[in-house]
Amino acid sequence: MAGLHLLTTNQSIKNDTRQEKLKCIQLNLQHSRLATDNLIKTIEEENIDILCLQEPYEIRNKIAGMPRKLKIFTAGEGKHWAAIVVDNNHIDTILIKQLSDEDAVVIETISRDLKMIIVSMYFDITRHIDSDLRKIVKIAQNGKGAGVLIAIDSNSRSSSLHDIITNERGRILEEFLLSQQLYYIKRGEPPNNLPEHPWS
Numbered sequence: 001m002a003g004l005h006l007l008t009t010n011q012s013i014k015n016d017t018r019q020e021k022l023k024c025i026q027l028n029l030q031h032s033r034l035a036t037d038n039l040i041k042t043i044e045e046e047n048i049d050i051l052c053l054q055e056p057y058e059i060r061n062k063i064a065g066m067p068r069k070l071k072i073f074t075a076g077e078g079k080h081w082a083a084i085v086v087d088n089n090h091i092d093t094i095l096i097k098q099l100s101d102e103d104a105v106v107i108e109t110i111s112r113d114l115k116m117i118i119v120s121m122y123f124d125i126t127r128h129i130d131s132d133l134r135k136i137v138k139i140a141q142n143g144k145g146a147g148v149l150i151a152i153d154s155n156s157r158s159s160s161l162h163d164i165i166t167n168e169r170g171r172i173l174e175e176f177l178l179s180q181q182l183y184y185i186k187r188g189e190p191p192n193n194l195p196e197h198p199w200s
Helices: 033-046 129-142 166-180
Strands: 005-010 024-028 050-054 069-072 082-084 092-095 104-111 114-122 147-153 182-184
Touching: 024 033, 033 114, 050 114, 069 092, 082 104, 082 114, 104 129, 114 129, 129 147, 129 166, 147 182, 166 182
Parallel strands: 024 050, 114 147
Antiparallel strands: 005 147, 005 182, 050 082, 069 082, 092 104, 104 114
């Protein structure tokens, strides 16, 4: 399953008509220069603020093909499987290094009075999913008192998450979401049972 967006229940986002909506999208670029070029056009046309990327395009372990005006966050020295790109100078951002690595990028953002933890993660299909789920628990614990948005390429399949089948990784993921009271956000829709929030 390519796209999974999670929002923790310990978030503290309030409905504030003064807060402008911020656009946050997720995309797996499959290390493609062409996909990256198309993404740049989308950022400009759709006014995207934050991009959670998996399998970004790189040259010599450095993100490539992105305009210099963008703030690009990665972690680790090896090949990067996750990245976050910010295209909004009104959002204060900082990389949380102790929670980040080549497969998971965690940033703290502050826009006006709204504090959010934004996460981009890639679950390596050759690695047991439990190790990545433990990362999510640690991230959620660190983000208490703030909203936490996690965008994942989980390399799992789940009929509960809009796939036609459920595999073993998908079953484990489903049980994890229930146990941690995490909410799945469908594309273009806010999560159910949560306050209105400025992320779209």
